[in-house]
Amino acid sequence: MKPNAIILYILVLACAFFGFNTEWGYLSGSAWWTHLTFHFAHGNIFHLAANMLVAFILLFNRNDKWWLWPVSLAIATACSFIISTQKPTVGLSGIIFAYYGIIFLKDGPQWKPLLQTIVYMAVSCLFASRMAIGLHCICIFVGALVGGFIGIHNDMKGRNNDSTK
Numbered sequence: 001m002k003p004n005a006i007i008l009y010i011l012v013l014a015c016a017f018f019g020f021n022t023e024w025g026y027l028s029g030s031a032w033w034t035h036l037t038f039h040f041a042h043g044n045i046f047h048l049a050a051n052m053l054v055a056f057i058l059l060f061n062r063n064d065k066w067w068l069w070p071v072s073l074a075i076a077t078a079c080s081f082i083i084s085t086q087k088p089t090v091g092l093s094g095i096i097f098a099y100y101g102i103i104f105l106k107d108g109p110q111w112k113p114l115l116q117t118i119v120y121m122a123v124s125c126l127f128a129s130r131m132a133i134g135l136h137c138i139c140i141f142v143g144a145l146v147g148g149f150i151g152i153h154n155d156m157k158g159r160n161n162d163s164t165k
Contacts, residue, residue, distance in 0.1 A: 003072030005059075006066075006067060007057055007066060008059050010138070011040075012052070015040050015048055015052070015092070016050075017073060018037060018040040018041040018042075019042075020039065020042055020043065020044055020045070020048070022041065022090055023041075024038060024041035025041055025090040026038045026080055027086060027087060027089065028084045028085060028090050035077050035080045035081060036077060037075065038080065038089055038090050039077070039092055039094060041090040042090055042092075043090055043091070047090075047091055052092075054093075054096050058096065064103060068088040068102055069099065071098075072143065073094075073095050073127065074137075075095075075101075075139060075142050075143050075146060076097070076098045078143060079098070079135060079138045079139050079142055080094065081105065083134045083138060085121060085132060085134075089132045089135060093120075093124065093136060094136065095139075097117065097121075097137075097139040097143065098140065098142065098143035098146075100113050100114070100143065101117065101140040101141065101143020101145075101146070102143045102144070102147035103147060104117075104143075105144045105147035105150075106148075106150040106154070107151060107154075108151060113121055117140060121133075
């Protein structure tokens, strides 16, 4: 089984376990563990379906390394400690936005992922009664920083390999 299929399977299982319960979401002053669980709880079936559709498209239409997903999870979790919110925040979209940020810069500026991000956020705003826009913005920004560092590292590694030949 391909790593991307395993990641999607884990996402589906985790989301099924946490379900549509905002008690797993994080908000200002909530327990530390809610910063880990909020990714997998969703507000309703439409919220879950939209996030899973985008995750499916990203997992199977791109040829990226599987480890970008755990890195995106770490970014979204870290960003949740920075953003303060008074309502429970739930959903995979923080991870998805961090992933978009990474793929935007890891191989040099990629405009298609940036456009997809803008469309995804616009559509989300249309259908969501409330959306943690600050969390999404900081996730894509930090993701882009990480993607830029990955790109610089890969570029330097490529130059070192070329100079040894």
